[in-house]
Amino acid sequence: MSSYNNTARFSEARRVAIFGGTHGNEMSGVTLVNLWTKNGTEIQRKGVEAVPFITNPKAVEKCTRYVDTDLNRAFTPENLSAPGGNDLPYEVLRAQEINRIFGPKGSPEAYDVIFDLHNTTSNMGCTLILESSKDHFNLQMMNYIKKSMAPASCLVLMNEHPLLKYSTSRSVAKHPVGLEVGPQPQGVLRSNIFEAMRVILKHALDFIELFNEGVEFPPCTVEVFRVLEWIDYPRDANGNIIAMVHPNLQDCDWEPLNPGDPMFQTFDGKTIHYQGSGTVYPTFINEAAYYEKQQAFITTRRETLVASAIIKA
Ligand SMILES: CC(=O)N[C@@H](CC(=O)O)C(=O)O
Numbered sequence: 001m002s003s004y005n006n007t008a009r010f011s012e013a014r015r016v017a018i019f020g021g022t023h024g025n026e027m028s029g030v031t032l033v034n035l036w037t038k039n040g041t042e043i044q045r046k047g048v049e050a051v052p053f054i055t056n057p058k059a060v061e062k063c064t065r066y067v068d069t070d071l072n073r074a075f076t077p078e079n080l081s082a083p084g085g086n087d088l089p090y091e092v093l094r095a096q097e098i099n100r101i102f103g104p105k106g107s108p109e110a111y112d113v114i115f116d117l118h119n120t121t122s123n124m125g126c127t128l129i130l131e132s133s134k135d136h137f138n139l140q141m142m143n144y145i146k147k148s149m150a151p152a153s154c155l156v157l158m159n160e161h162p163l164l165k166y167s168t169s170r171s172v173a174k175h176p177v178g179l180e181v182g183p184q185p186q187g188v189l190r191s192n193i194f195e196a197m198r199v200i201l202k203h204a205l206d207f208i209e210l211f212n213e214g215v216e217f218p219p220c221t222v223e224v225f226r227v228l229e230w231i232d233y234p235r236d237a238n239g240n241i242i243a244m245v246h247p248n249l250q251d252c253d254w255e256p257l258n259p260g261d262p263m264f265q266t267f268d269g270k271t272i273h274y275q276g277s278g279t280v281y282p283t284f285i286n287e288a289a290y291y292e293k294q295q296a297f298i299t300t301r302r303e304t305l306v307a308s309a310i311i312k313a
């Protein structure tokens, strides 16, 4: 029935979860998920079972990123199969529980789609985070969301770096999608950020409904920003930070950074310049949660991916 060569077929995306509170101090996702748990009318779609779920309730209660360890790094094969029960860190136990409910990760029983709602203190605007450039279902969803949001912008961060990719909560699903909206301080709710996240999710669920109804999505291209490297703050011999993000770079997420451009400013006023070999697009600039990870920002490269046509199998 398909009108295109190489149409990719995916089974219906009936089981969908919406995660909030993977980081307990990122308030848009926590608030939306709590709201939809009370009344799910807004997230209901024909032929879709959308489950709102608080992933790290202890961290939400304390309004911290995590209690023992970062839940959004915890979904490794080692953690998910670790014996030890109650001796394990809280988030490792919780990852196992989430994997039992929404996975198992990598199995046919896993949920079809998981949306994981995050906020950043960086000036990233609306960002969707993917883990695979080969998932044509997700690429088509990105195209649909971007078109639906226009003229407002919604960018796609492609995190499939062999070393820098991490084991996210959403990675339990067949099609993992991260939503990252900022700037919003930790523990704070801002109405513009909250509403932006809500609109992205509306379009995402509309896409799934259309797909499940049998709509065929024609081939398209999707602009993405591929993770290249993490850049740490300059440090002294004792490991203490000796410079801040340069004012020319601060809040300039997604704007080109060229070799020789100012990158950091030392406390005594010296400028440190970017030394890379070509233009990159920085993002997660001065993210509060990344100080402990020794990351000042990440660099990305702009790419255009081709998504094949998709239709329900
Ligand atoms: C600021 C923040 O928490 N960002 C998320 C990004 C993601 O969900 O991939 C994280 O590091 O887990």
Ligand SMILES: [Zn+2]
Binding pocket: 022, 023, 026, 117, 118, 119
């Ligand atoms: Zn987060």
